[in-house]
Amino acid sequence: MSAKIQAETGIDYETIVRVVDSFYVRVQADELLGPIFTQRITNWKPHLQTMYRFWSSVALATGAYSGTPMPKHMVLPVDATHFDRWLELFEATVRDECTPEGADHFLARARNIASSLEMGVASYNGAILGRGERYYKAR
Numbered sequence: 001m002s003a004k005i006q007a008e009t010g011i012d013y014e015t016i017v018r019v020v021d022s023f024y025v026r027v028q029a030d031e032l033l034g035p036i037f038t039q040r041i042t043n044w045k046p047h048l049q050t051m052y053r054f055w056s057s058v059a060l061a062t063g064a065y066s067g068t069p070m071p072k073h074m075v076l077p078v079d080a081t082h083f084d085r086w087l088e089l090f091e092a093t094v095r096d097e098c099t100p101e102g103a104d105h106f107l108a109r110a111r112n113i114a115s116s117l118e119m120g121v122a123s124y125n126g127a128i129l130g131r132g133e134r135y136y137k138a139r
């Protein structure tokens, strides 16, 4: 399975390490997202290692990750604006680091997961989203 995806997308473990490293450099420098991460992650090495495993599970179907991202994201002070920025930075990263097929492969998965995490954040905050509806915190 992993070999087939690798052949079709050009994504291998080295690509994943490049994508993750480059993405979190951008995240840390971002005005909107940076503070949310740096207030919660003091030691980046274990986080990056978790993220290599996560993306190798999600993008290459290796089963290397066995965690539960939902409870960690539900409680974050975020809404659709943050998820859009996250996806914007992720898209720029994968377009820089991958083949077009590889970038599309990463992005399709990231968009699905982002949407499900956004739904989790919404319901944690008492909002039930309809199909295609986004979660905006009252401002």
Ligand code: HEM
Pocket (backbone or CB within 6 Å): 033, 036, 037, 040, 041, 050, 051, 054, 067, 068, 069, 072, 073, 076, 078, 079, 082, 083, 086, 109, 110, 113, 114, 117
């Ligand atoms: C609004 C956008 C997002 C923010 C602000 C955010 C923030 C964070 C933070 C602060 C952590 C560390 C949590 C902790 O260790 O307590 C984390 C972990 C993680 N995030 Fe996100 N995240 C976002 C979106 C996403 C998306 C879209 C994905 C997947 C496509 C994702 C995947 C993960 C994973 C896998 C972990 C590690 C969970 C574990 O410890 O097993 N995040 N995120």
